[in-house]
Amino acid sequence: MADLRSDFIGIRSPNPFWLASAPPTDKEYNVRRAFRAGWGGVVWKTLGAEGPPVVNVNGPRYGVIHGPDRRVLGLNNIELITDRPLEVNLREIKSVKRDYPDRALVISLMVPCDEESWKAILAAVEDTGADGVELNFGCPHGMSERGMGSAVGQVPEYIEMVTRWVKQHSRMPCIVKLTPNVTDVRKPAEAARRGGADAVSLINTINSITSVDLDLFAPQPTIDGKGAHGGYCGPAVKPIALNMVAEIARSPETRGLPISGIGGITTWRDAAEFMALGAGNVQVCTAAMTYGFKVVQEMISGLRDYLDTREMALTELIGRAVPNVTDWNQLNLNYVTKAVIDQDACIKCGRCYAACEDTSHQAIAMRPGRVFEVIEAECVACNLCVDVCPVEDCITMRELEPGETDPRTGQQRGAYANWTTHPNNPMARAAE
Amino acid sequence: MSQARLSPGVRPGRLTPDQLARNFADVAPPLDAHEARVAADRCYFCHDAPCVTACPTSIDIPLFIRQIATGTPDAAAMTILHANILGGMCARVCPTETLCEGACVRMEAEGKPVEIGALQRFATDGLMAQPGHPFRRAAPTGRRVAVVGAGPAGLACAHRLAAKGHEVAIFEARPKPGGLNEYGIASYKAVDGFAQAEVEWLIGIGGITLRHGQRLGQQVTLDGLRADFDAVFLGMGLGGVNALRAEGEDRDNVLDAVAFIRDLRQADDLANLPVGRDVVVIGGGMTAVDAAVQARLLGAETVTIVYRRDRSRMGASRHEQDHATASGVRIICNAAPVAVHGNGSLAEVEFCHTEDGPDGLAMTGPHFRLRADQLFRAIGQRLDCAPEGLALEGGKIAVTGAGRTSLNGVWAGGDCALGGDDLTVTAVAEGRDAAEDIHAALTGGP
Numbered sequence: 001m002a003d004l005r006s007d008f009i010g011i012r013s014p015n016p017f018w019l020a021s022a023p024p025t026d027k028e029y030n031v032r033r034a035f036r037a038g039w040g041g042v043v044w045k046t047l048g049a050e051g052p053p054v055v056n057v058n059g060p061r062y063g064v065i066h067g068p069d070r071r072v073l074g075l076n077n078i079e080l081i082t083d084r085p086l087e088v089n090l091r092e093i094k095s096v097k098r099d100y101p102d103r104a105l106v107i108s109l110m111v112p113c114d115e116e117s118w119k120a121i122l123a124a125v126e127d128t129g130a131d132g133v134e135l136n137f138g139c140p141h142g143m144s145e146r147g148m149g150s151a152v153g154q155v156p157e158y159i160e161m162v163t164r165w166v167k168q169h170s171r172m173p174c175i176v177k178l179t180p181n182v183t184d185v186r187k188p189a190e191a192a193r194r195g196g197a198d199a200v201s202l203i204n205t206i207n208s209i210t211s212v213d214l215d216l217f218a219p220q221p222t223i224d225g226k227g228a229h230g231g232y233c234g235p236a237v238k239p240i241a242l243n244m245v246a247e248i249a250r251s252p253e254t255r256g257l258p259i260s261g262i263g264g265i266t267t268w269r270d271a272a273e274f275m276a277l278g279a280g281n282v283q284v285c286t287a288a289m290t291y292g293f294k295v296v297q298e299m300i301s302g303l304r305d306y307l308d309t310r311e312m313a314l315t316e317l318i319g320r321a322v323p324n325v326t327d328w329n330q331l332n333l334n335y336v337t338k339a340v341i342d343q344d345a346c347i348k349c350g351r352c353y354a355a356c357e358d359t360s361h362q363a364i365a366m367r368p369g370r371v372f373e374v375i376e377a378e379c380v381a382c383n384l385c386v387d388v389c390p391v392e393d394c395i396t397m398r399e400l401e402p403g404e405t406d407p408r409t410g411q412q413r414g415a416y417a418n419w420t421t422h423p424n425n426p427m428a429r430a431a432e
Numbered sequence: 433m434s435q436a437r438l439s440p441g442v443r444p445g446r447l448t449p450d451q452l453a454r455n456f457a458d459v460a461p462p463l464d465a466h467e468a469r470v471a472a473d474r475c476y477f478c479h480d481a482p483c484v485t486a487c488p489t490s491i492d493i494p495l496f497i498r499q500i501a502t503g504t505p506d507a508a509a510m511t512i513l514h515a516n517i518l519g520g521m522c523a524r525v526c527p528t529e530t531l532c533e534g535a536c537v538r539m540e541a542e543g544k545p546v547e548i549g550a551l552q553r554f555a556t557d558g559l560m561a562q563p564g565h566p567f568r569r570a571a572p573t574g575r576r577v578a579v580v581g582a583g584p585a586g587l588a589c590a591h592r593l594a595a596k597g598h599e600v601a602i603f604e605a606r607p608k609p610g611g612l613n614e615y616g617i618a619s620y621k622a623v624d625g626f627a628q629a630e631v632e633w634l635i636g637i638g639g640i641t642l643r644h645g646q647r648l649g650q651q652v653t654l655d656g657l658r659a660d661f662d663a664v665f666l667g668m669g670l671g672g673v674n675a676l677r678a679e680g681e682d683r684d685n686v687l688d689a690v691a692f693i694r695d696l697r698q699a700d701d702l703a704n705l706p707v708g709r710d711v712v713v714i715g716g717g718m719t720a721v722d723a724a725v726q727a728r729l730l731g732a733e734t735v736t737i738v739y740r741r742d743r744s745r746m747g748a749s750r751h752e753q754d755h756a757t758a759s760g761v762r763i764i765c766n767a768a769p770v771a772v773h774g775n776g777s778l779a780e781v782e783f784c785h786t787e788d789g790p791d792g793l794a795m796t797g798p799h800f801r802l803r804a805d806q807l808f809r810a811i812g813q814r815l816d817c818a819p820e821g822l823a824l825e826g827g828k829i830a831v832t833g834a835g836r837t838s839l840n841g842v843w844a845g846g847d848c849a850l851g852g853d854d855l856t857v858t859a860v861a862e863g864r865d866a867a868e869d870i871h872a873a874l875t876g877g878p
Contacts (some may be wrong), residue, residue, distance in 0.1 A: 054554065068473035347540040350479030390476050391541065 002307035004314060006040060008281045009173045009198040009258050011131045013040035013104035017271065017299050020262050020283035021045050021108035021134060021177070024293075026082055028092035031105075035096070037293035038300060042105025043201075044281060046081035046136045047089055049111040049121060054080045054142075060221035064211035065236060069171065072290045076210040078221065078228055080142045081110050094128040106175065110136040110148050113158060115165045122170040132173035134398035135166060135197075136298070138190070138204020138299075140181050140231045150204070153179035156191035163195025177261060178202040178244075180237075185244040189254045200248065201260035201283060203241045205231025233284035238264030242277055246325045249278025267296075268302025275314075276321035294385060333422060334414040336406045337381040337397040339363070339374045345394040346372060352385035352395060360384050377407040438732055441777075442685050442806050446731025452702045455729035457753075459620040460524070460550065468554040471547045472501035478537055485546060486535035488852065488861040489516035492534055493548055500555055509559035510566060512552055517591045518584055519866070520560055520630050521613050522857045523553035524621050527718070528813045529751040529858070560629075564834075565636030570597035572639075575874045578603060578661040580648050583611020584856045585667030585846025587634055588863030589870075594639035596871045601661070602640060605647035611669055612847075613856060615694040618722040620729070642765050654819035658841060663870045664835070666829060666844040667863055672816035676714060676809055678781075680772035689713060689723035689810035696726055708806025711735045712781050714769055715810030717747030723808045725762045735761045736802055738781075739770040741788050768795055778807055815848050835866035843870055 006016040018041035019025050019034055024405055026045040034042055048054060065074035082089055097105050107130045111117040136143075137153030141401035144151040157390060159176060166174050178185060180203040185419045189200050207229050209219045219227025241263020248254045261279025265271050268285040274282050288296050307314060341352070341364075348370040356364040363378035364385060374385075386395045400406060400413045421428050437446045447455070463471060468850035475497040483493045483595040491512050499508035513521035528534070528549040536545035559566060575598045579586045608614050609713050610627040628870040635642065646652050648668055657664045673688045675681065685708065699705045707730040713720050716739035729733045737756065739746055743765045746753060757763060774780065785797020814827055821840035823830040828850040835843040845862030852858040 069470055266440070347535040347537040348478075348482065349476045352474060354479035370480075390665075 001136065002304045002312075002314065004304060004307075006281050006314070007075045008104070008260065009132070009175070011041070011104045011106065011173055012102070012350055013281070014102060015040035015296075015300055016275070016281035016303075017041075017296050018043060018104060018106075018260070018281060019284045019288060020285040020383045021136065021294075022285040023077075023079060024285060024288050027084065031092075031096050032099075034288075034293045034296075035100050035103050037143075039103070040295045041106065041281075043108050043134050044089070044093055046108040046110045047116050047121065047125070048081050048138070050086050050124075053083045053085055056080055056083050057223050059223040063220045063230060065122050065210055066235075072234060074208075074232055074234040075289065076143050076212065076221075076230040076232045077205070078230040081108075081136070083394075086121075090124055090128055093125075093130055095156065097129045097131075104132075105130050106132045106134050108134045108136050108177070108200055110139065110143060111162070112174055113147055113152055113162065115169075116250050119163045119169045122166060122172070122422070126170060126172060130172070132175060132198075133166065133170065134175040134177050134201060135162060136177050136204075137162075138177045138179040138202075139343070140179060140205055141229060150179040153204070153365050154182055155178075156187045159188050159191040160195040161365060163192050164196045167196040172278045173198045175199045177204055177262075179204045180240060180244055181207050186247055186254060187249045189251075189257065193254060193257050197257075199258035199280070200254075200261055201262055202248070203237065203244055203263045205233045206237055208232035212417075232390060233264065233349070234290075235264040235266050235270075238270060245274060245279055246322065249319060249322045250325050266290075267300045268306065271299055272303060272306055272317060273321075277320050277325065278319045278322050280318055292403065304393045329419040331418060332416045333419060334343070334417050336400040336404075336413050338376050338379050338400065339383075339385050339395055340398045341372055341374055341385075341395050343371065345391050347370070347391055347394075349390060349425055351388045351390065354386045355384050379408065438613045438709065438733060440522070440709050440805055442706045442708045442870075444704050446707060446709075447703075448600045449703055452730070456619050456623070456702060458623045459618075460840070461552045462557060462705035463547070465554075466722075468500055468505070468551060471551055472497045473545045474538060475501070478536060478571070481569045482535035482537060482856030483532035483546075486531045487866070488517075488531070488855065488858045488869065489519075489522070490861075491515040491519065491532075491552070496555060497548070497551055499545065500551055505555045505558045506562075507857050508555035509549075510558055513559070513566070516857065516860050517588050517634060518613070518630065518856065518860045519552055520556040520847035521622065522586070522860065523549050523556060523625065524626070525613070525617050526857050527749045527752065528857070530749045560633050565638075566635050567591075567595055569595055569637060569639055572599070573597040573875065574600070574789050576601065576660075576666065577870060577874075578657040579650075579665045579667060579847075580657070581605075581668035581721055581846070582609035582631070582642060583613060583667055583669050583859065584613060585669075585859035585863035586611070586665065587631060587668060588860040589665045589867045590640050590863075591634050591637060592783070592864050593870060594637050596867070596875075597876065598639070598662075598871070600640045601651050603648065604642060604644050605650075609642055609644075613620055615697055616690060617697075617717075617856075618693065618726055619696050620726075648819060649817045654821070654839075654842070658839075661865060662874055663864070664842045665835070665870065666819075666842065666848060667846040667859070670813035670815055672814040673809060674812045674814055676769055676772075676811065678769040678771055681684070683772050683774050684777040686772055686778055686807045687809070689715065689719050689808040690813065692808055693719065693726065695793065696730075697846075702730065705730060707732050708804065709733045710803045711806045711808070712802050712804040713737045713808045713810055714781075715739065715808075715812070716741065716745065716765075717810060717812070718752060720808075721748045721752045721756045721761075723810055725756050725759045727759055727806070727808070728759050732806075734803075737761055737763045738767050738769070738783060738802070739763065739765050739781050740786055740793060742766060745788070766797075768793070768798070770795070772800070772807065778804055780804060781807055813847070815849065818848075834869035835862055836869065841873075842857060846855075 004015040014052040059078045063076040067073045088342035139149030176197040261274030262283040496508040496511040532548045533545035579602045609631045613627040647753040686713045711727040711732040771782040829844040835845040843866040846859035
């Protein structure tokens with residue numbers, strides 16, 4: 001049976017599944033329940049500086065995007081960092097860590113952007129026996145208006161500066177949590193590395209308005225007739241997060257920097273995908289908020305099953321897909337595929353036809369008896385029919401054999417060639 | 433009470449009022465809003481959807497389901513009612529398992545169709561519960577059309593004509609409108625007086641006058657209507673019932689299933705309605721099932737449907753057959769009645785086993801008898817008293833195109849006219865299409 005034990009920047013946990021800093025990790029009661037359910041680690045919800053804690057709104061904190069059957073596809077929140085006194089949190093952290101020495105317990109932090117504030121809180125956290133700290137440079141609402149959270153995370157120089165203070169005043173491993181609300185996520189990651197961060201975690205939530213109340217004409221969640229943007233998370237953000245993780249994993253400036261992957265992880269498969277793109281472990285929030293802590297058990301058994309089937313160690317999975325993430329101009333333009341419809345699996349809904357006929361290349365014919373057939377001479381292999389077909393594996397893509405003629409172009413399938421050498425590219429280099 | 437339940441003969445009060453109320457409650461209770469959203473989510477919004485093709489009125493089913501899914505059930509209802517003004521009743525009585533739901537691609541995918549009928553009811557019930565009538569009439573044309581029969585065909589025709597601005601007079605023989613919707617379907621399919629409520633709602637468009645007690649050939653004649661109106665639509669259904677042609681058919685308690693079903697629907701108190709202890713229904717269609725199931729629900733101890741051909745040839749759908757057997761009705765196939773025995777009243781029915789061969793039905797098998805104190809004939813209906821001068825074909829009024837009869841200015845649709853299945857939804861389609869043709873003829877259109 002595959003060994004799921006994880007060592008992330010020296011922080012050990014029985015599995016790579018951590019709960020992200022968020023409402024589920026705000027207090028001892030929840031965290032103990034999480035550990036009992038099997039979570040490998042927890043990033044305690046962000047602590048602020050000593051003194052009167054922040055306050056939250058007393059109306060709705062979350063907005064939602066539903067898929068069919070009210071499946072939660074995305075959540076938006078306007079909750080702030082912990083609204084409980086610092087000393088209460090510290091006491092609880094110490095108590096939990098004492099009882100769960102084998103689990104990872106990392107403390108998320110966000111204090112004003114001055115060295116003294118950071119120095120003060122680090123000493124207090126170190127005293128709890130926690131395994132490390134995560135710097136919340138990501139939170140996009142409320143705290144950012146006060147010069148913290150993503151207000152820091154959007155300025156690489158601030159990231160570097162604060163990270164340096166943290167490494168200077170603490171021996172604890174330091175993870176820098178990145179905001180996706182930037183144009184190029186590699187820049188803040190590079191800054192974190194320069195500041196001495198042991199790892200980055202990403203993504204934090206994305207600025208969002210989930211919906212508009214069409215009676216009140218106000219964004220949702222609506223607080224007394226008004227709404228503010230919140231942070232978006234859940235399955236809907238996974239593609240954005242995967243790309244950002246991959247960007248950092250494959251960039252020459254940040255390659256090798258450990259990554260804790262976050263963003264819509266709901267199943268073992270999502271987790272495995274993040275890890276294949278370079279995440280050393282993963283953090284989960286929305287799935288737990290939707291289904292409860294027990295979801296981790298499916299993640300554990302699923303990942304174990306996958307690794308067992310592939311006879312692969314967890315460490316072999318991490319980063320395994322990174323070499324295959326490339327730029328568009330490196331893609332093989334002589335790779336040719338054609339859609340194939342399995343007539344036995346087809347339920348004759350015609351969605352492939354509607355999609356192709358109305359919005360693509362008119363490459364599917366509708367024959368009498370609702371028989372749908374690919375017209376290879378028109379098919380550009382866009383994959384839209386595969387994507388809209390309700391039956392898994394009913395439509396697949398067949399790769400043309402080398403030398404086989406593409407009926408659309410009349411060209412034989414040739415050897416690898418990309419855009420950099422293509423005759424239509426004015427910047428093309430002569431093939432060597 | 434068990435004494436009353438099991439006593440022989442045809443007698444009322446076999447069950448308690450509570451049992452009767454339970455037995456005749458809505459057979460398919462309506463979806464609530466949550467159930468409707470879940471059901472609507474399953475629709476794939478197919479291209480050129482097979483369910484639409486399968487619907488005789490061509491309701492745009494994927495569109496109305498999407499309208500439900502996006503929280504606009506009233507818009508969904510309008511999509512339905514534009515195509516089928518009796519969409520509320522059709523949602524209840526259509527054999528969806530052989531029409532839209534039978535064609536649903538989800539059948540191919542996992543054997544469970546989208547619940548189109550239930551969704552249609554959800555949408556139409558919601559809109560029809562609101563005050564007023566959602567369709568507006570065009571400017572008056574000054575033209576007047578006579579419609580014979582206030583059944584599904586006549587009502588659909590009348591509504592479409594009224595919407596076009598014509599004045600419509602409906603001549604109905606019976607005391608209530610609705611036709612088979614009111615008199616001819618099982619009570620548990622349209623509870624709470626839905627048929628009457630639907631007619632009231634339908635004529636809310638205005639321009640439609642209902643005249644009761646007006647039977648064609650008696651109080652009114654086709655010639656008279658042709659003289660008084662600019663056009664005539666005949667939708668009087670099938671008034672006659674086919675005979676068994678079995679010896680002794682004239683004994684007491686040998687009845688027409690349609691009459692039994694009518695009496696059930698019109699009964700003020702089901703406890704007063706007599707039913708046999710041992711009931712036999714002869715026939716294989718929906719009428720046979722409706723009569724048989726309701727006989728059971730009234731408290732008959734044994735109910736047997738006997739059909740002369742193979743089960744696959746039964747007019748009742750598999751779903752209807754299963755409903756019958758689940759209600760405790762026994763179905764015997766490949767047997768035809770040869771004699772009705774008894775001393776004055778019915779006591780036994782004698783059958784002969786049959787074989788359905790290439791040369792037709794052969795009554796070659798052994799005979800057997802079923803104990804019966806009530807026998808219902810459900811072997812089809814026929815047109816009676818067709819007005820003279822109308823060409824008939826196959827015992828029905830011959831029509832071409834959208835219900836044009838052999839007489840100029842006379843259209844026909846529904847069960848009395850040739851073509852299509854004898855279903856409510858088919859009648860609606862024929863009435864609607866005839867109305868469009870009448871409108872075109874009256875206004876000099878194409």
